[in-house]
Amino acid sequence: MTPFSRDMANADIVVVGAPFDKSAPMNASHKYGPKALRELSKNFMGTTEPWMDGKFDVPFDLARIVDYGQVDTYGCFDLSQEVEVVMEHFEKIVLEDGCSTFTWGGDHTTRYVPLNVLGKLHAPLGCILFDAHYDLVTYADFPYRYHSGNQFAKNFAEGTLDPERMIQMGIHGRMTGLVGGHAKSFGVTSYMPDECRDMHPKEMTSKVIEAVGDGPTYIFDLDALDAIYISASSAAEPFGLDANWCWDVIRHIRASEKVNLVGADVVEYAPQNDPAKTFVYVAAALSWKILCWIAADMAKNNGVDHPTVWEQALGSVTLG
Numbered sequence: 338m339t340p341f342s343r344d345m346a347n348a349d350i351v352v353v354g355a356p357f358d359k360s361a362p363m364n365a366s367h368k369y370g371p372k373a374l375r376e377l378s379k380n381f382m383g384t385t386e387p388w389m390d391g392k393f394d395v396p397f398d399l400a401r402i403v404d405y406g407q408v409d410t411y412g413c414f415d416l417s418q419e420v421e422v423v424m425e426h427f428e429k430i431v432l433e434d435g436c437s438t439f440t441w442g443g444d445h446t447t448r449y450v451p452l453n454v455l456g457k458l459h460a461p462l463g464c465i466l467f468d469a470h471y472d473l474v475t476y477a478d479f480p481y482r483y484h485s486g487n488q489f490a491k492n493f494a495e496g497t498l499d500p501e502r503m504i505q506m507g508i509h510g511r512m513t514g515l516v517g518g519h520a521k522s523f524g525v526t527s528y529m530p531d532e533c534r535d536m537h538p539k540e541m542t543s544k545v546i547e548a549v550g551d552g553p554t555y556i557f558d559l560d561a562l563d564a565i566y567i568s569a570s571s572a573a574e575p576f577g578l579d580a581n582w583c584w585d586v587i588r589h590i591r592a593s594e595k596v597n598l599v600g601a602d603v604v605e606y607a608p609q610n611d612p613a614k615t616f617v618y619v620a621a622a623l624s625w626k627i628l629c630w631i632a633a634d635m636a637k638n639n640g641v642d643h644p645t646v647w648e649q650a651l652g653s654v655t656l657g
């Protein structure tokens with residue numbers, strides 16, 4: 338519901354759509370994800386939502402949030418070229434204009450870009466990951482510059498992401514046996530869904546806070562969720578995490594005020610695998626809740642609230 342703008346001079350947080358779709362291993366159509374999420378987000382988000390202690394979340398009162406729309410990569414038939422086009426936009430948004438980003442993917446390739454630029458601004462980042470997959474494939478495993486499984490290893494190598502401040506929850510399914518050794522070698526902390534479910538969300542929260550510390554941190558979500566909540570992704574994985582369990586962990590981390598969230602994404606939503614629009618609600622709601630957290634931390638870091646300005650809001654619309 339936030340205003341469309343590419344005027345970054347008057348923005349703190351920029352919502353960006355990144356249409357990566359080329360290296361989804363099974364289901365595809367992620368390039369339509371930002372459009373579907375944006376459309377549904379107008380249905381029930383953007384007003385007020387209960388937070389805690391009788392307070393409500395109104396992120397637009399805390400930070401200047403703009404919707405950048407989707408980066409246009411039409412005609413980029415080569416994935417490396419597409420990453421570079423998206424990277425140019427993010428470099429402008431983050432490195433030139435100093436904004437934080439909330440990114441809608443796109444398949445998992447998406448993450449490489451915001452992690453890279455936010456990691457250059459805040460280097461290095463910590464990372465709270467809800468994912469069914471390690472995504473720690475290295476160039477030695479699979480010699481392609483960019484794909485949906487190497488974004489963390491590449492950012493470790495480039496110094497933008499700190500493996501020892503990274504915690505992964507919900508790892509199972511595709512590639513787990515092959516890549517699991519890399520997590521230990523890099524020093525990444527990982528938990529499988531069974532281990533997560535055996536823990537109270539507050540216990541998991543303590544482990545997350547211990548892992549990432551109080552440095553700048555990035556968070557993502559989606560295919561860690563059980564296929565009941567999300568099967569419209571590249572690689573749906575049954576026996577994953579419960580959506581409410583994930584929200585409880587996110588909620589307790591935010592409430593602790595011990596983690597400094599500087600950026601986030603929700604990737605992997607593939608709308609053509611969601612014809613009844615069952616899963617888009619979870620993806621849009623998580624997006625909203627995480628955006629509220631970024632705005633709260635932005636206002637805390639700034640020491641001042643910067644309300645979003647809607648030039649065409651009801652009450653100030655002109656026909657001239």
Ligand SMILES: [Mn+2]
Nearest residue numbers: 468469470560
């Ligand atoms: Mn995944």
